[in-house]
Amino acid sequence: MQARQSAIIFAWLLIAPALLYITAIVAYPLVDTFILSFTDASLRKTTNWVGWVNYEKIFNDTFATVIVRTFIWTFFSVSIKMIIGTFGAAMLNTAVPGRTLFRVLTMPPWIVPMAIGIFMWGWMYNGQFGMISGVLQRTGVVDGPVAFLAYG
Structure with missing residues (x-):
């Protein structure tokens, strides 16, 4: 114990x-x-x-109206997105005409932001032209370019 x-x-x-x-x-x-x-x-x-x-200013009649409108907008917005998402999932998983086209059209919104992010991070860490190395040089933290992505 x-x-x-x-x-x-x-x-x-x-x-x-x-x-x-x-x-x-x-x-x-x-x-x-x-x-x-x-x-x-x-x-x-x-x-x-x-x-x-x-x-007192917050809890007046105008605020109540705004809150009600916000809840109505949220309800309908979420409902419509759920219906469209369910329809899209059904299109991707069942054998319907146009399924291949639908699959091809859904890939760019997933792939493009990731590719852009990869290129941006690569540019930021670039030793000669990168933003991080440039800021460190201009503030006097380092004397020359820093090769963040170099081997060894």
Whole structure:
């Protein structure tokens, strides 16, 4: 029993720094935002305490109308996308005329963004012309080009 309790305490001691760190990262912005919600904060340095005025502005008739419209739009948008997606999946998996054409037409939206991303990352890491190497040189962190993608 004693060994089990000491193991539990040891585990909590190991996890405590991470929990404190995460709590600080989440709690501070949350509390700060809550306090700011009771002020007329803007980009100016000075803020005035206005109390519940901001919440009264939010929960008026206009806000309720916007929320209802948002839910209606979301419902119909998701429903239409589900119907089109189900139809597309059926087209890809059943033997219907035009299935090969449909499969060919669905490939470019998957392949092109991936290919562009690969080329962009390759350009960014390029030792001579890459953006990362250029920024490091201009800020004085390194003296010459950095060959990130070189062997050895």
